[in-house]
Amino acid sequence: MRIYGNPISTCTRKVLATFAEKNVTPELLVLDFAKGDHKSPEHMKRQPFGQMPVLEDGEFQMYESRAIMRYVDQAFPGTSLTPADSKQRARMEQWISVEMSDFTPYAMTFLQEHYFKPMFGHQGDPALAEAARPKLAACCDVLEKALTGKQFLLGDSISLADIGVLPYIDYLMKTPGGNEISSRPNLNAWWERCSSRPSWKKASGQA
Ligand SMILES: N[C@@H](CCC(=O)N[C@@H](CS)C(=O)NCC(=O)O)C(=O)O
Incomplete structure (x- = not known):
């Protein structure tokens, strides 16, 4: 492929x-x-x-x-990243939609204004990013609660729902928006757990 x-x-x-x-x-x-x-x-x-x-x-x-x-x-064979159980699969789809609708648009504002615009020689606007902070924080509160007592969003196993959020958090951590992750214990522990996996290290060019 x-x-x-x-x-x-x-x-x-x-x-x-x-x-x-x-x-x-x-x-x-x-x-x-x-x-x-x-x-x-x-x-x-x-x-x-x-x-x-x-x-x-x-x-x-x-x-x-x-x-x-x-x-x-x-x-591909091997460990599935999608639960076989229909309710768990629906829950995974719920989190993928949350990522797409309630997390990524606000995280991306921080990425654009603090990371990608400067990378391509343009001036970022930190005020635009700060305007997105309340919505980003609200979504982080939801994720923090959902991760209580859990290793991953669905429980003990990583799924597509976890993987889909990682690229945005990785860059977010390099911006002033990163404290929305690091200040929430469950979310931060989950991020560290997911980002230390060999798969993420490989995908993000660290291995
Ligand atoms: N919904 C699309 C979004 C793809 C997307 O926005 N890709 C970015 C790079 S991460 C891109 O190509 N940006 C260039 C552009 O939009 O002009 C997907 O999930 O594949």
Whole structure:
């Protein structure tokens, strides 16, 4: 299997972490943000929104990182990252939706203003990030409560729901928004547990 993406991209990283949990290394075809590879006519045919990642499995191509994670989990044997039990599976989908709707938009504001804009030579606006803080904090409160007495969001086993949040937290920790994680004991312990896994180290370029 092959991934069109970039090692610094959050959406690429969650897909790479899923592959790593399955002990599979996909071929990574790097799209250069600075050169606008993701907006090239060739890539727009693969991903009509001009974004990454895209998965290619033989003749089959697909985009949307969360959908790709589900495909990768089912495509390979080994430990499943999706519970067999329907109620637990529904709970996993609930947390994936929370990540997408209630966590990531606010975390991304910190990432953009404090990390990615400066990385690409643009001035970030810290006030924009601070405006997102109350919503980010509200979601962190929900996650903190959900993680009480648990190793992972669903209990004792890691699932796609945990993996999907990691890329955003990793960068968030490098911004003033990181204290929303580090100040909450359950959330912080969960982050340390997940981010010390070999799969995350590999996906985030630390191994
Ligand atoms: N919903 C898409 C979002 C993909 C996305 O926003 N990718 C970013 C990199 S993490 C990107 O390509 N940004 C460039 C752009 O939007 O122009 C997914 O989950 O795959």
